[in-house]
Amino acid sequence: MIETDRIEFKQSWRDEYLEHICGMANAEGGSLFIGLNDNGAPVGIAEKDIRKLLEDIPNKIVDGLHLYNVKVRPLSSEGKYYIEIVVPQCNETVSLKGKSYIRIGTTTRVMGFDSYREALMERGSLAWDSFTVNDVSIDDLDEDSFRIFKKKSSENKSSSPVQAYDRYRILEELKLIRGGKLTRAAVLMFHRKPDDIIPGAFIRIGKMESNEDVSSKFELHGSLMRLSQDIFEILET
Known part of the structure; x- marks a missing residue:
């Protein structure tokens, strides 16, 4: 041998x-x-x-x-x-x-x-985010996050008209549901508390005064659709 x-x-x-x-x-x-x-x-x-x-x-x-x-x-x-x-x-x-x-x-x-x-x-x-998750249903997702998605989609003239789509149709169009199960990407985008399902799924923002000193820190939790608004508000201030 x-x-x-x-x-x-x-x-x-x-x-x-x-x-x-x-x-x-x-x-x-x-x-x-x-x-x-x-x-x-x-x-x-x-x-x-x-x-x-x-x-x-x-x-x-x-x-x-x-x-x-x-x-x-x-x-x-x-x-x-x-x-x-x-x-x-x-x-x-x-x-x-x-x-x-x-x-x-x-x-x-x-x-x-x-x-x-x-x-x-x-x-x-x-991709990592294409894997499905267990014990999370469409009903667990955040309705406000879907509203934000629809609003942003309507601002993009090249996107499909999604205003009349229900949440299941949106998930299907985005390929965020496979075999009747939600993908990790669906949880990240639309779940109110994605870090309850995927540990570490939150965002930290810090303002660096030097290589070692961080003067202000922010930790943001929530769906990516919600955070897409919060992040820019923090960066602007």
Whole structure:
């Protein structure tokens, strides 16, 4: 057995090896072996360490990569214990601390923009905001946000006449509803409290007096349609 695009050997575990797992998940899957040298020969892991790693590694994979179908299993050869981490190919692009990795040959690299975009397209989803959300219905959306949208649309002569559209028709026209479910973009645009659904979905504005001093800070919550008005009022003052 030798290292390939689907096989990687490591003598001991380090958290940075989550990058290899991420890269394999974004490629064709593979196996990461802990306790083997570069030639694939077992160097062994102490039995007490094996037990701890069998508990720690799955937790790190779930917490860091949100992968739940990775198998972590103990093996032995020549009287020495080692671990195999079996990584299946993932249907969605996987990231670690805001970066996505890809397995190319025997190396793991950060995905460039073109590779990341291509991976999203191959998996059937082009953008983060096109994913659907659960437990949010059209009735949960903010009517005032739709009124603002209609007003702004009527000011744009090139836009479709949306004054007579109900909210469902608007969402359909904007491709913000898929399979009867709202997309993240729909929540961001029209939900009264999008940060209740998508953590961190709010805007901060600060006035910098120097590189270190912020004299005034504003934190804005609400739909993007509402915030589009509030932001310019703050910037103007």
